[in-house]
Amino acid sequence: MQRRNTSQRKIIYDILKSTDVHPTADWIYEKVRKYIPNISLGTVYRNLKVLKEEGYILEISDGKQSRFDARTDDHLHFKCDLCNNVYDIEPSDINLQLDTSSLEKKGFKVCRYDIEFYGICRKCNKEREVEKDN
Amino acid sequence: MQRRNTSQRKIIYDILKSTDVHPTADWIYEKVRKYIPNISLGTVYRNLKVLKEEGYILEISDGKQSRFDARTDDHLHFKCDLCNNVYDIEPSDINLQLDTSSLEKKGFKVCRYDIEFYGICRKCNKEREVEKDN
DNA sequence: GTATATGCAAACAATTTGCACGCCT
DNA sequence: AGGCGTGCAAATTGTTTGCATATAC
Numbered sequence: 549m550q551r552r553n554t555s556q557r558k559i560i561y562d563i564l565k566s567t568d569v570h571p572t573a574d575w576i577y578e579k580v581r582k583y584i585p586n587i588s589l590g591t592v593y594r595n596l597k598v599l600k601e602e603g604y605i606l607e608i609s610d611g612k613q614s615r616f617d618a619r620t621d622d623h624l625h626f627k628c629d630l631c632n633n634v635y636d637i638e639p640s641d642i643n644l645q646l647d648t649s650s651l652e653k654k655g656f657k658v659c660r661y662d663i664e665f666y667g668i669c670r671k672c673n674k675e676r677e678v679e680k681d682n
Numbered sequence: 683m684q685r686r687n688t689s690q691r692k693i694i695y696d697i698l699k700s701t702d703v704h705p706t707a708d709w710i711y712e713k714v715r716k717y718i719p720n721i722s723l724g725t726v727y728r729n730l731k732v733l734k735e736e737g738y739i740l741e742i743s744d745g746k747q748s749r750f751d752a753r754t755d756d757h758l759h760f761k762c763d764l765c766n767n768v769y770d771i772e773p774s775d776i777n778l779q780l781d782t783s784s785l786e787k788k789g790f791k792v793c794r795y796d797i798e799f800y801g802i803c804r805k806c807n808k809e810r811e812v813e814k815d816n
Numbered sequence: 817g818t819a820t821a822t823g824c825a826a827a828c829a830a831t832t833t834g835c836a837c838g839c840c841t
Numbered sequence: 842a843g844g845c846g847t848g849c850a851a852a853t854t855g856t857t858t859g860c861a862t863a864t865a866c
Contacts, residue, residue: 550866552864552865552866553865553866554864554865572855573855573856574855589856590856590857590858593855593856593857594857594858597857612854612855613854613855614855614856
């Protein structure tokens with residue numbers, strides 16, 4: 549399909565590129581409205597789908613919601629159990645060795661795997677320290 | 683809260699224990715209806731939530747749907763890209779070494795991580811072989 | 817000019833919830 | 842008897858879609 553460059557799509561992509569909070573469609577919608585007040589949520593969803601199809605962004609599922617990420621290079625995610633924020637993790641920050649040959653022998657062709665980390669982020673950790681001090 | 687043993691909850695749990703397909707709430711609902719024809723979907727959801735809170739089952743999210751698993755011991759999941767079935771993977775079938783100390787140094791307390799495998803399952807692999815032969 | 821994109825609202829799918837009644841304990 | 846659980850239906854949430862109009866190319 550022949551794609552057009554619309555201001556809606558451009559602004560949606562710019563906003564997503566400018567943040568690292570891995571926002572939901574609704575978060576993006578509210579931001580875009582500051583530039584295009586009468587944009588519709590449907591347009592946001594449609595453009596996120598297009599940007600994903602074209603490989604500009606990634607969709608990461610968070611329970612029943614979707615979040616979006618303009619970082620498409622190799623990296624991982626850490627989700628805080630307390631504040632629910634999602635943080636980017638550099639591949640260099642973890643040391644991972646994984647051997648799936650035993651799975652392959654059993655007939656499963658492993659094409660990819662996703663690892664997601666959960667725990668307590670730096671910010672929430674610090675806030676807990678403060679509480680302890682009191 | 684003081685919980686009661688209802689036939690609905692018992693049958694839902696029994697059905698979930700008897701399968702390894704990691705079913706959705708709707709799949710379970712259809713099965714339970716064979717035993718309790720006028721059970722409501724809401725009751726299925728409510729009991730799945732209770733069973734999860736009590737630690738009898740796990741909820742695994744699959745895009746915008748939830749799937750449920752009566753296996754609560756340590757194991758992993760493999761999702762087939764072709765048939766979308768979810769398979770149990772034994773921890774002994776993968777060799778994993780993971781060092782997150784660098785993350786901890788940066789202030790993230792890693793409590794757990796999820797690994798999910800994607801690819802083509804044994805059954806779909808076999809079907810492809812057959813096609814190649816033709 | 818023409819096909820793609822938009823805004824709007826309605827439709828959808830998965831899940832949750834309010835309510836009156838039912839049935840464990 | 843008292844309160845948790847149920848069935849039913851309506852409500853909610855996140856997302857998609859049909860349609861008439863607008864706009865990029």
